[in-house]
Amino acid sequence: MHHIQCGLAANPALSSELVDRLISIADDDIATGLACRADLSRAQAIALTERVGESAVQLAYEGRLTAADIDPSVRPDAALALLDQEVGRPEWARLLAADPVRERREKLAPCPGLPSDVVDTLAADPEVRVVAELALWTTPDVATRLATHPHAEVRRAVAGNEATSPATLAALLAGEGLPAARRCLVCDREQTPFVHDRQCPRLDCDLLPGASCDGSHESTVHAMLEAALRNPATPVEAVVGFVDHPSMLLRWALATRQDLPQQACARLASDPTPGIRADLAENPAIDDALIRTLSDDRDPDVRRRLAHHPRVPLDVLTHLARTTRTGATLLPRIAASSPAEVEELAKSPDPAARMLVAQRRDLPPETRNRLVDDPDTKVVKALAPHPGLTETQLRAMVHRHGVSVLAKVATNPDAPPALLEDLVRHEPPVQKVFREVARHRRATDSALLVCLADKRARPIAAGHPALPPPVIEDLLTDADWQVVEAAAANPSLPAAVTADLVCRQ
Structure with missing residues (x-):
């Protein structure tokens, strides 16, 4: 029952009366779910704090408790949470600065806006x-x-x-x-x-x-x-002298500074430590000449990080995309491309360039529609989640490129229910498709039933509101606790069932 209760605590369809009932039986785990509820009232937050004192900190950070609700002598950690948000009371800070528990004084120290006398007390702390x-x-x-x-x-x-x-x-x-x-x-x-x-065996040692x-x-x-x-x-003049320091860690600390002169950047670009060169490659301070130098770096992570540089020239970026895994993310330089550059990339004979621009989700319809018919699978895979694609276009992608694009097609927000049903029945199956369809807002009950057969998709599908209520109820006895919690949190779980589960305690 405990996992059911934890799931119910997060169920958005739970009535206020049933939330009150859960509060009355809450433990730490149930309280965590209850504290996150968007509909939790102030009175319920106070009641939850009285039931599970440890929940007060979370409730304070969630904005459910105010200074009027907290006694710092009883709930010092909640008082610290409010002070951390600058909504506590100055006298609390004076009380906590003398707290015998070191960890509390340590949490008080970074709180903003502390009274000057409290700062002086903390500065003299033993x-x-x-x-x-x-x-x-x-x-x-x-x-x-x-x-x-x-x-x-x-x-x-x-x-x-x-x-x-x-x-x-x-x-x-x-x-x-x-x-x-x-x-x-x-x-x-x-x-x-x-x-x-470095292999210290002492359990109480914190050095x-x-x-x-x-x-x-x-x-x-x-x-x-x-x-x-x-x-x-x-000041930059105080740091440049460390560019040739024998300590690798000190040289590394310079690589992300955005005020370094180009001469210092050039020295770091030839550093023998790949991590230093990789951090430098992403640094907005480096100029075009250094960017081109680093694009031929022997280390793949240096080249990958360079691809994320906000000012990398498009020709360099295209070269990097051909030789380096840049990840399935929209790169900053592509996101900042002008309409003319977008069109140039989309019409490039180089599939690496077309793949880069296909990651955008705001392509003009004519550009997007042209890339749908791209012969290169990587380009189509990057484009598949783009909103605005029709069912005919998405099905054509699947027909031409098969399993390589299936999972990405399943993430398309406009994928129609019938297509999602076909994707989960595709032969051969693609495991990631089940997880993507299980979280898709347009997934049907029949598609979700197929997803339930996949171990990794099952907990996701169990929480989908389109799942038939009798199936959700059956999942409350599943062997997997994650499935049980997801089913109990499903807003489509019948109200009579939720009431019975809560009141059964």
Whole structure:
């Protein structure tokens, strides 16, 4: 019965009276479904909180509870959720800043708009993780103050805070103008020199693999440098000197910066680490010359990421599409193509170019209709989900290209019910078709009954409102709990059945 109740909790057709009944018997799992209901009233949200206290946090984030509904001494985590959304009360922050549970103070630290006295309290917290969390999210003036904190972990957090002033970030990178850090998480608990075993067997150990300290807090300092290099607020003149740094991770941190001069980008383009070149390939900062250089990179991931660059020239993109798997997604450069470029791509003799433009879902009718008759299967497969295609056109695709396009045709929002019925009975069958038809809004009961025979499509089909009510009721006893929950959440489950299931408790 538990999976049935969890499904019923999410059933949009459930009456308010039955929701009340479910609230009265809810556990954590049922409460999760109830808290997501769009029709949950404030009174029901309060009742659910009283029944399952842990649901208060979710309800707060869902906007179902207000400050008037929460006592922070009873529901501190819900109070934190409201403070995180800036709809809590200042006195709550003062109460929680003194909470004996470190994790709560740690959750309070990143909340926006905290009173200044609460910020001061958190900045002086005896637990360094609380101070570090504050440093990561606080205002520029507090970040500048915490940059001189004696603990290296706090400075690492300051380096990652995008509100930290450029001057402070530059000082952290250069290591100038700031007193030396005296502690880190490693030397807090281990005798130095110490290197943390990457296969550490201690279950209570939370040091990062490879964390080390010889008195200079080197692993934390390295992490601080990496955070500052990734921080877009760090001045570019402070970061360019790291382009040839011996640390791969520090060089990698530069690859996504959009303010790098082209000379620095060119150095990274020849980096021996493929991941660095791949991140650079997607960086909008690189110019056309570097784009063309990277298009011949030996690493396929570099070329794939380059295809996602927003300014990649169309001829380069077409070349990449011929030699690299770009994925079945609309690429940014194709999405931004002008009408003239769309037409040029659609008329290209290169099927790779036609396939790229076929991923668009706003093609002019004449362009779309011309691509329907394309001889290349990859082009037709990309086009098949395009809205506006007629049943005749979709059936012609299936007739000419067979199983290669079946699943994509099944995703077309305008696919008529009769076609969907034929797709699930196609020989040979295509397993993905069953899942696509099972979630299609126009699927018929007969098509869904076929989908139920497929193990992966069965839970999806069980929740489809077009499924006959007697079948939905039978699925409530299915061996697969996912099927049971989906059936119980199906809005076409007869009202009398839902009432009986809820009231049976």
